[in-house]
Amino acid sequence: MKILVTVKRIPDPDASVKFANGAVDTSSAKWVPNEFDQYAVETALRLAEDAKSKKRHAEIVVCSVCPAAQRQHITTFLAMGADRGVVVDADDTALDSQAVAKLIAGVFKKEGADLLVCGKLSQDTEGNEVGQRVAGLLDLPIASFAGGVTWDQDGKAMVVSREVDDGVETKKVPLPSVITCDLRVVLPQSVKNGVTPDDYTYNEGPRLASLRGITMAKRKKVEQLKPADLDVEAGSAISNTGVNPPPARAAGQIVESVEQLVEKLATEAKVL
Amino acid sequence: MSRPEVFAALRRDLAFLLDEVLDVGALRSTGAFSQFDADDFGTLVDAAIEAAAKLFAPCAEVLDAEEPAMRPDGSVCVPDELATALNAYIEGGYLGAALPEDVGGMGLPYVIAQAMYAAFFAANAPAAAYPMLTAAAANVLRAFGTDAQKATFLRPMVEGRYFGTMVLSEPEAGSSLADLRTRAIPQADGTYHIVGNKMWISGGEHDLSENIVHLVLARIEGAPAGIKGISMFLVPKRRVNPDGTLGPLNGVTLTGLNHKMGYRGTINTALAFGADAPCVGTLVGTEHRGMATMFHMMNEARTGVGLGATMMGYAGYRVSLEYARERVQGRHPDRRGADEPAVPILEHADVRRMLLTQKVYVEGGLGLGLYCAKLIDEHATATDAETKEALDDLLAVLTPIAKAWPSEFGPRANDLAIQVLGGAGYTRDWPLERYYRDNRLNPIHEGTNGIQGLDLLGRKVTAHQGRAFRRLLAAIRASIGRFESVEALQELTTALDGAVGLVAETTMKLGAAAMGGNVRLFLANATEYLHMLGHVVIAWMWLEQAGTAAARMDQASEDDRAFLEGKLHAARFFTRYELPRIERQAALLQRLDDTALTMPAGAF
Numbered sequence: 001m002k003i004l005v006t007v008k009r010i011p012d013p014d015a016s017v018k019f020a021n022g023a024v025d026t027s028s029a030k031w032v033p034n035e036f037d038q039y040a041v042e043t044a045l046r047l048a049e050d051a052k053s054k055k056r057h058a059e060i061v062v063c064s065v066c067p068a069a070q071r072q073h074i075t076t077f078l079a080m081g082a083d084r085g086v087v088v089d090a091d092d093t094a095l096d097s098q099a100v101a102k103l104i105a106g107v108f109k110k111e112g113a114d115l116l117v118c119g120k121l122s123q124d125t126e127g128n129e130v131g132q133r134v135a136g137l138l139d140l141p142i143a144s145f146a147g148g149v150t151w152d153q154d155g156k157a158m159v160v161s162r163e164v165d166d167g168v169e170t171k172k173v174p175l176p177s178v179i180t181c182d183l184r185v186v187l188p189q190s191v192k193n194g195v196t197p198d199d200y201t202y203n204e205g206p207r208l209a210s211l212r213g214i215t216m217a218k219r220k221k222v223e224q225l226k227p228a229d230l231d232v233e234a235g236s237a238i239s240n241t242g243v244n245p246p247p248a249r250a251a252g253q254i255v256e257s258v259e260q261l262v263e264k265l266a267t268e269a270k271v272l
Numbered sequence: 273m274s275r276p277e278v279f280a281a282l283r284r285d286l287a288f289l290l291d292e293v294l295d296v297g298a299l300r301s302t303g304a305f306s307q308f309d310a311d312d313f314g315t316l317v318d319a320a321i322e323a324a325a326k327l328f329a330p331c332a333e334v335l336d337a338e339e340p341a342m343r344p345d346g347s348v349c350v351p352d353e354l355a356t357a358l359n360a361y362i363e364g365g366y367l368g369a370a371l372p373e374d375v376g377g378m379g380l381p382y383v384i385a386q387a388m389y390a391a392f393f394a395a396n397a398p399a400a401a402y403p404m405l406t407a408a409a410a411n412v413l414r415a416f417g418t419d420a421q422k423a424t425f426l427r428p429m430v431e432g433r434y435f436g437t438m439v440l441s442e443p444e445a446g447s448s449l450a451d452l453r454t455r456a457i458p459q460a461d462g463t464y465h466i467v468g469n470k471m472w473i474s475g476g477e478h479d480l481s482e483n484i485v486h487l488v489l490a491r492i493e494g495a496p497a498g499i500k501g502i503s504m505f506l507v508p509k510r511r512v513n514p515d516g517t518l519g520p521l522n523g524v525t526l527t528g529l530n531h532k533m534g535y536r537g538t539i540n541t542a543l544a545f546g547a548d549a550p551c552v553g554t555l556v557g558t559e560h561r562g563m564a565t566m567f568h569m570m571n572e573a574r575t576g577v578g579l580g581a582t583m584m585g586y587a588g589y590r591v592s593l594e595y596a597r598e599r600v601q602g603r604h605p606d607r608r609g610a611d612e613p614a615v616p617i618l619e620h621a622d623v624r625r626m627l628l629t630q631k632v633y634v635e636g637g638l639g640l641g642l643y644c645a646k647l648i649d650e651h652a653t654a655t656d657a658e659t660k661e662a663l664d665d666l667l668a669v670l671t672p673i674a675k676a677w678p679s680e681f682g683p684r685a686n687d688l689a690i691q692v693l694g695g696a697g698y699t700r701d702w703p704l705e706r707y708y709r710d711n712r713l714n715p716i717h718e719g720t721n722g723i724q725g726l727d728l729l730g731r732k733v734t735a736h737q738g739r740a741f742r743r744l745l746a747a748i749r750a751s752i753g754r755f756e757s758v759e760a761l762q763e764l765t766t767a768l769d770g771a772v773g774l775v776a777e778t779t780m781k782l783g784a785a786a787m788g789g790n791v792r793l794f795l796a797n798a799t800e801y802l803h804m805l806g807h808v809v810i811a812w813m814w815l816e817q818a819g820t821a822a823a824r825m826d827q828a829s830e831d832d833r834a835f836l837e838g839k840l841h842a843a844r845f846f847t848r849y850e851l852p853r854i855e856r857q858a859a860l861l862q863r864l865d866d867t868a869l870t871m872p873a874g875a876f
Contacts, residue, residue: 211316211365
């Protein structure tokens with residue numbers, strides 16, 4: 001069993017956004033791992049490991065499309081416990097979702113992976129596209145927005161519960177397949193793999209890297225590929241026509257009377 | 273709450289102290305830590321800060337609100353959150369951070385492990401006490417344990433499966449351990465039966481770990497009275513079978529819990545050994561040398577207590593600073609009109625005084641805690657006897673200061689933090705009253721501050737005709753020499769040079785009095801002496817920080833400049849507001865003031 005997990009770096013979502021030249025200015029951004037990808041790696045780890053004995057029953061490969069020199073986030077996920085990494089060396093900001101999906105699909109095929117686990121979206125663009133597009137490109141079954149995953153080892157399938165508008169839907173997707181992860185997948189008992197006892201309680205949330213995990217991460221293998229190695233032409237069919245900051249909020253006014261307030265709400269604010 | 277303002281600041285402070293002031297990377301050049309890369313230390317400390325913020329800080333309130341309780345069957349219950357946090361800590365590998373790799377640890381320098389503790393103490397000291405005690409007990413076994421003791425107990429302790437305790441005090445023998453009565457009765461198989469009552473035992477009973485390893489001081493039957501008749505024993509809560517599985521309970525009975533003002537997450541117990549059933553212990557180290565063996569652990573615990581006191585003060589400083597930036601109240605004295613805008617309270621001079629006082633106490637204390645930790649690493653990696661002796665001397669004289677100075681001034685910082693918030697600081701809506709209650713333990717445990725004063729003046733300063741004391745002054749003077757040509761630092765170096773002279777002169781006069789034989793008078797103001805020398809040592813730590821800041825200022829970014837300017841300003845504040853206190857103390861000490869000593873008991 002081999003699990004491929006997509007991971008992305010994003011500008012720190014807690015920092016204030018800067019604009020320059022009709023675009024978001026990331027030149028001084030602090031780059032951090034995408035939160036939903038942490039859920040994806042945590043899901044893969046819970047699927048792969050026996051939580052008691054720490055033995056692994058699957059290999060976890062993390063994959064990122066980014067400039068090769070800026071792959072610090074991959075080290076972070078290797079420190080969490082992934083076995084090795086693949087970086088596709090490309091300027092991800094110049095790629096559209098379809099190009100990224102083709103690259104991921106290429107890595108999935110090259111690795112001969114059994115399962116692709118993605119975060120449901122990246123927090124910077126909130127596209128929510130790559131997992132679905134990879135499934136489409138590879139013609140694989142997909143369960144998106146997973147809130148719980150159970151590995152049915154006999155049936156060679158993943159049973160995925162997903163929150164939908166009218167409740168929780170349960171899907172069974174035979175391997176190979178694609179899962180995208182939502183927030184609830186990292187609750188203490190959301191992932192079951194048939195090896196770790198079903199009543200085992202994880203700490204909520206993605207795990208923190210251990211000290212040993214951090215020192216070992218740098219020794220783990222990270223393969224570097226070019227888009228051409230995957231027969232993919234990196235580019236974008238989408239062009240940005242402009243990005244503008246929202247208009248600044250106008251100063252408040254102090255009114256003299258209720259009548260004046262009502263008048264201003266009606267004529268100036270036009271909310272009545 | 274996780275208090276992000278505490279941890280963001282701590283990250284910067286620790287990086288400054290470790291990389292720039294102490295240059296811990298240089299420890300790798302000894303070859304002892306060559307398994308680590310240049311950037312590993314910083315990365316691992318950052319990981320600890322993140323773990324402290326995410327795992328320890330969120331449960332600090334509940335550990336305080338839900339005090340441990342004793343069930344009718346003699347077991348205890350503690351909040352579930354404590355076990356969750358400790359399990360994550362153990363999984364993260366923090367318990368064995370500084371222990372060597374051959375016993376399952378990470379083999380990190382002690383100073384790095386202490387920097388990690390600093391983060392966990394700032395987040396939740398009562399939770400951090402369990403692994404800290406365990407690591408200290410493991411270190412004693414590593415140094416003094418028999419092969420059998422190590423084989424059975426050491427690895428499970430490093431792995432966090434067994435926790436450790438230190439069991440010294442008795443109901444009638446606390447500070448005066450010479451009077452302890454617990455007996456060790458030799459058995460034919462070489463073991464001992466332990467019989468006696470013990471008091472104030474932190475972590476003495478719980479289900480947080482599979483087993484508890486008590487390191488107990490007791491007197492072998494027929495041993496001499498006093499300190500020289502005390503031995504140390506390893507007493508497990510549950511006996512351990514030869515194959516490593518757990519055996520039956522070992523006759524250690526919980527007789528009660530102490531209900532404390534603060535530090536409530538650390539369960540504190542009264543224990544009876546061998547009261548209902550035989551309690552089997554094995555000797556650790558040499559017969560009748562238990563105090564020396566225990567002090568191996570105590571010295572570590574004492575610097576740890578000082579660091580904890582500093583970090584509770586640090587957390588309070590950061591929370592009160594954030595509040596002062598945001599809380600708008602009052603106007604400047606020259607702009608008092610009702611139409612003038614109110615200002616954040618940080619604008620008020622007296623609030624600034626309170627914040628700066630906290631800053632110099634806690635960042636000075638942190639500098640001292642990490643400096644002592646680095647000396648321990650240098651001692652461990654030193655190869656020649658002369659260097660080892662010099663480091664031994666410095667550590668001997670600094671340890672009582674590293675324990676008592678922060679635990680005196682850390683709570684004072686917390687007191688000021690409450691004052692900055694006013695009424696809000698006095699409520700449970702803010703963590704400051706909890707920090708204060710927690711921190712109030714630190715002047716008491718691991719040797720009261722009064723005992724530390726006696727240890728410093730009566731033992732450490734006078735030993736070997738003042739050799740350790742002279743080495744300390746030489747180290748301070750070396751720093752002065754390094755920085756006295758820097759113009760921005762001249763006020764500091766001049767003041768510190770004068771202070772060192774005054775302390776040397778005072779110590780000489782005290783020494784002469786001690787030679788005269790009036791020991792009571794010599795030691796009457798030992799606490800004042802500790803505060804005096806402590807302030808000089810902290811002024812030295814501030815000179816080191818200010819000197820580093822001054823050298824970095826030119827190449828610094830705008831953010832960094834503010835940080836470094838803060839260090840220079842704080843150093844000046846300490847020099848002007850705090851250091852002059854020693855003049856009063858020196859005068860009192862030099863004239864061998866007996867006002868307290870001679871007060872008739874009936875006149876109080």
